[in-house]
Amino acid sequence: MAAGRSYRRTGHRADARTRGLEVRGRPRVRRHVWCTAPRTPHLPLAQPRSLIGGHLLAAVGGYLVLAACGSSTWAAAPAGGLALGTMMISRTPHSPAAATAVIVVLQSPAPLRFLTLLLIATLLLVSAGIVAGLPKHAPRYPAYWW
Template identity: 70%
Template sequence: MTPPPRPPSLTTVRSTAFAVAALLLLVAVGTVLDEPLLIPPLAASAALVHGAPGLPLAQPRSVIGGQLLSALTGFAVLTAVGSSPWAAALAGGLALGAMTAARTPHSPAAATAVIVVLQSPAAARFLPLLALATALLVAVGILAGRAGRTAVRYPQYW
């Protein structure tokens, strides 16, 4: 099997520029709030939104819903069994099941569940920040989908 064709150069430049802008926005808003908004799974989310905007994994429902559901799964596991690498692995796997059941598949979000278990953040602080960060990622994705001609319209569904 051969790899997919290389995208046009302009497509690569646009998707890269919007992904960088989205991640820098998270850092800027986090700096203003004096709270970190950029966590590693959100960089992977930005890569999906801007690099593969037509995939179900990249749609707003999956980005926002998948991330929040996975974080909640992580908090549930943390509450039930505490913080350990074993619990983190359990949370990551259970997050996949929860996202599948809720029709919000978003592979980077499984890592969010792992981070919650390993880092034990305060839920009342973490969840609103995660909601804000994912909403900003989706908003930049919508802006990118409306700016100029694009091969794939974003979002394709909510």
């Protein structure tokens, strides 16, 4: 594909860095998230219990794996799996939180600072969802707290 020619389906423009590569995943996923996320505040993954609890459990699990195995790519994969398993057992399913465990293992952030920022970020996200659900025409959020 020549430089400057656009992909028909995604609108992604090819340049010297992407010439010859098919770049379709990210724009499609981004469009899916922006189109469906505002209409699904009732899903278990979106509830405050799952959002806050899932990220905190994943971070703690990531720190446990980091302490046991050290910081490596080989340790990050089990950390993500452990995070998913822990969330399923504790009934706080939030699959994007598995990335939190992977980030902890790969980046080795300071625990107190990271957990504080993570808690603030998740509380802000829940607060934004509550504010977005205030208008009468908007779907009610959260569907349940616990």
